[in-house]
Structure formats: C-alpha cells, structure tokens
Amino acid sequence: MFEDPLLLARLQFALTAATHYVFVALTLGLAPYILTTQLIATVRGDRSRMTAVRFWGGLYLVNYGMGVLSGLVMELQLALNWSGLHAMFGYTFAAPLALETMTAFFVESTFLGLWIFGWDRMGRWAHLACFAVVTTTAYVSAWWVLVANGFLRDPVGFTMVDGVAHLTDPVALMTNPAATMAFGHVVTGSLLVGALVIAATSAHHLIGGDDGHGIFRRGIRYATLVLCVVPIPVAGFGGVQFELFDQAPPTSGLTYTATEIEAIESAAENGVLLQAANMTGDAVMMTAWTLMFLLGPVLLAAWPLGGLDRWRWLLAPLVLTPLLPYLASVGGWVFRETNRQPWTVVHHLTTADAVTPLSPGTAVVSFGFFTLAFAALAVITFWLLVRYARRGPDGGPLAERRTGEPDDPAASDGSQEPTAPVHTF
C-alpha cells in the first residue's frame, strides 16, 4: 500500500478533510448560539449571560484553533498534492477558494483576534459587532468552500480552452444545486453538532447540580428546540442531493466523449474497500440521523414535566450524544466523496490525473508526518474541549479573572498610570 503515492495522497486528503470538518462543524454550530447569547447579554446588560458567552466562547476558541490548523494544511495540501486539478480547473474550481481566503477567512480571523483581545478594550456593542462579523464570515467561508466542492461533483459554467477550463457563467457556479443543497445540509447538520455539544455539556453540569448562572438550563432548552426542528431540513437538503448522483453534469462531453467516459468508469475497479467505505458512510449517517430525530421529541416531552433539569436517567446518556452528529457528518462526507470516484471532477478529470506526480519516498514522509501531527493535535484538542466543558464557567480560557489577587498587587489597581512611556509598534 505504501508504494502507491496516489493512494497515500488520497488517504491523506481524506483524513485532513475529515479532521477539518469535525472542528469546522462545531465552529458553525456554536457561533450562532454564542452570538445570540451575546446579543441578549448586551441588550439587557445581563452578567450571567455574559458569563455564558465567556464559557461557550472559550470552547469555541479551543476548537477554532484546530479548525484553522487543519484548514491551513488542507489548503496547502490541495495545492501541493493535487496540482493536476489546479492546472486544469484553477480558474473555475480555485476561484471560489481564492474568494474564500480573502472575503471570508481573512476577515474572520482578523475579527476573531479583535474579539479575543477586545474584551476590555472596546465598547460592548463594538465587541458584539466583532462576533457578528466572525459568525457571518464563518458561514460565508463554508459557502465558498462548498461552491468549490459542488463544482467537483457537478461541474458547470465553463468551456474548455486548450485543456484549461475557462469560467463562462459565475452565476451557474454559485447557484449550482450540488453546492447550494450541500450548504443547506452542512449548515443544518452543524447546528445539530452545536446543539448536541451544548446538550451534553449542560447535562453533565445539571446532573451535578451546578448551574449558578442558568447557563446550562438555557443550553439544554436551546438544544431541545434545535433537535425538534432541524433534523427535518437536514434530511431534506441531504435527500435532494441523491438525485444529483445519477445525473451527468451539463458540461459532460467537453473533455471526454461519452464512450471514453464509459470506458474510464468501467475500467476503474472501484475496489472493495471503497465500496465498503461508501456503504458504511451511508449507513452510519442514516442511523445517527434516526437516533437524533427520535431524541428531539423525547426531550420536548420531558420539558413541561421539569425533567430537563432533574431526570438523571435522561441527562446521563445525553453526555455521549455528540457522537451522533459527528458520526453522521463524517459518514456523510465519506459517502459523498467516495461516490465521485474514479473522478475528481466528474466526467472531466480522473483522480489519477489530478494528483501531483510524487515519488513514493516523499509521499510516505509527508503522509507520515501530517497524519501523526494531526492525530496528536486532534486528540489534544478533544481532550481540552472535554476538560474545559467539565470545568464549567469558572475555569474556562476566557473566564473573567478576579482582580486584586493577593500575590499580584500591581494588578489590583487598574487605573494606575504607567510609570514609563508606552512604546507602540
């Protein structure tokens, strides 16, 4: 297996993308909840809700760090290992990605920096506005990435000029159903991820009876509502896409003739492993979805009876439920991406032609390093998330520190004039 650079490059990208998505989904799922909480806290001047923002925001940042790290690696890996794709489809597939880096990620990271370092340095409305920008650009980012990903599945809006795809119709690119439906699916799926992480954290603290700020009482109610409403559109946006799987893209025939396409598809022995991965992905996704679909009404029924805060038998299993949306997400992606094989761009570019010609040695070294680094980082981040979620609002990375600690007399006097000129950079 290790002498085939193509297989290694594919496996490496699959692992990178899966790791990236796991963290991105929580980012997308938590951001609207944090934004809403901060909005209410700002409007009402509500300290307990601000404590909640600091608590969930701490988890958000720990998770975001890993999202960025895996995202950087993913973007560079896409360029480094898949140069055939860029050479042919740079002007079409990579154009939305270029827009993602500038209009979404650039703004998102800058404003997240403002949010992190601005707690005590700007007005509360400005601080709220920063997170509003962060939330918006997180979704814009997902949108552009899915426009690029949808293009691979259903390439539209271009002509071939000397073996290079030239964009002719940006509107078709952006309204590509393979992209818009996937965006709807990913957004709603991410809300489920966020809701169940919030539910699990809340359940843990409600069992222990430590909910001084009402953070977890509100959290589990939010999760209940999301679980009752969102599974339906998740299935809707997902189901529509099944129809796309069997259709030939409108640009079919620009690169290969119909007979050539048939020959390529029949020649590609879609291995047993790939078939198994495809079917497992589908099955895992469907099972997890069904369980989440059933969970909503159970929680809703417990609400008027007061069970959401008290029933241990209900709360205890909730702690493990975030596994469901994560399994469904990864399963869904495996299903979607394996379904496209043997193509990278359906009916235009095979995966074998898309990969950069690599020597087996370098491919193994690169695969080994990034796989190990990712495994270590993902495990550390997961461990940190669980640890901070269990610690609660007083122990988070953004928790307010009490001023005037006995061992640090200088910190107690915030209004003290600096004794030396402040150097600026």
Added chain:
Amino acid sequence: MDLLSAALLALLVVGYLVLAGADVGLGMLMPHVARGPAQRRRVVAAIAPYFLASEVWLVAALGVLAGLFPALEHHAVVELWPVLTVLLAGWLVRDAGLWLRARVDGERWRLVCDGAIVAGSWTLAASWGLALAGLLSGGLAMNPFTLLCTVTVIGLFALRGSAFGAERLVGPAACGTDRDAECADVAAHGTRLIARATLGAAVLTTASALLSATPEAAGPPALALALLLSAVLAVTSGLLGPMLSRHTSAVAIAIPGLLVAVAAPLPSAPIPPTTAVFVWATLVPVVPVMFVGQVWLYRMTRRPADERTFFT
C-alpha cells in the same frame, strides 16, 4: 486586469512578509531575548495578537495564486514541492505551539510549546529563503547562491523580529522588574548585529548571483533592489540602527517579495476575463471590511496587552 491581479498578489505577499516577519522573527529570537518562564510568556504575549492577523495575508496570497495564477502555482509546486511541504510542517508546528501554550498549566508543557514556536519559526524563515532562491533561479539547486540566499532571508526575518521585540517587549508591566526590561534591550542591541551579518550575506548573495548562478534573474531591476537592500541594512548597522530598525526592517523584508515580482523567471498566462471580473467584483465590496479589521486590530493592540489573554 492582469496587472491589477498581479499587484494584488504582490501586495498580499509583501504584506505577509512585513507583518508576519515581525512575529515569526521574534519567535526565532525567543531563546536569545527571553530568560526564564516569565520573559518567555512576555514574548508570546507580544506575538499572540498578531500571528492570526498576519498569516491570513499568506492564506489570501495562496488563494489568489490558485484562483488567478494557476500556471504560476503549478510552477511553484513542481519546483518547490519539498520546500513548501517543509514550510507547511513548520507553520503547523509553530501555530500549534501558539494555540496550545496556555491550555495546560505546567512548566514542561509550556517549554514544549515554546520549543515548537521557536523551531517552527526557524523552519518558516529557512523555507522562505529556499523558496526565494528556487524562484529566482528557476528551480532548486544545491549551490552557494541558494545557501547564501537562505541565510540572508533568515537574517531579514531575525532583523524584523528583533526590531519588533525592541518595541514590544517594553511596557508598563515590564518596568516593575529590571530583569524584564532586559528583553527589549537585548532585542534592540540585536538589531545592529543582525543587520551587519545580513548585510554581509546579502552582498555575498548578490555577488554569487552576478558571478554565475542565475543570469536571467540578475537584471537591472534586481540589482537596484539588491542595492536598496544593502543600503537599508547598512543604515541599520550603524549607531542609529535600533532607532531606525522599525522602518528599515520592514523595507528590508519586503524586498525579497518585490524581487520575485520583478525579476524571477516565472510563467505567466493571461487571466480569463470572466474569472478576473468575478473575483474582483466579489472582492471589492469586502476590501473595506478587511482594511478596517486589520487597522483596528493593529491600533487596538498597540499598547502592551494584558499579561493574561487566551494565548498566555
């Protein structure tokens, strides 16, 4: 449109070098300027507000490269695959150190993370040096030019970092103990020494380019830039070095980016108009937001940060 897009790419690369040069350079110099855990935390506190906002320039440059200059990107990937992979690894290690440093309260943990920051910063600077040499000479080759070019770029990052450290490692919190004030002094003193060493390396690099290695890159514009670099470094080597270094280090580290833009033998292809219009029409409305965010962040964090933030 093509010229405008090329200018955008150059702006993003130069912006990255100037802004990230500061925090990458300071990361490289951490073992030199910081003695003990408290000073190391100060160094990280100086880096933390900027690394996110500076690396986005590189991410944006990579996006533009992929979307508008696929031929150029293909060239870079083919010629520089090992260097870029190592660069990515260094980037990952460095950022992981920064993100994770404050997450576990243990001296050993922080030491490991600081080690990752330092090693990652050095790897980044060296990779950029190799990438510059590879782009200027049209392919990676093991020769004196490549070696000297790498040393020069490492020096430029270090100079930028020491200038940044000289400004940022002083502040109200540092005045309480005189040991902390040393950090800034060490960095300020470093600017002159590093400028001298880099000047030597830059002159030798130019000489080796003229003598043999890269005839096509060594035209008049490249020579003019090399002269400018030497002049800027010479000014910084003098007694006024620490005072001027804030600006001279920025000019100096911008020059490698400009050098690639004007002198490197790079493939170019006309950008199809629809893609160019699509990208620019979507980008232009967002530019004010990008601008406001960056300026706001850099202005807000001009004053030394609270010692304890998410990253420290």
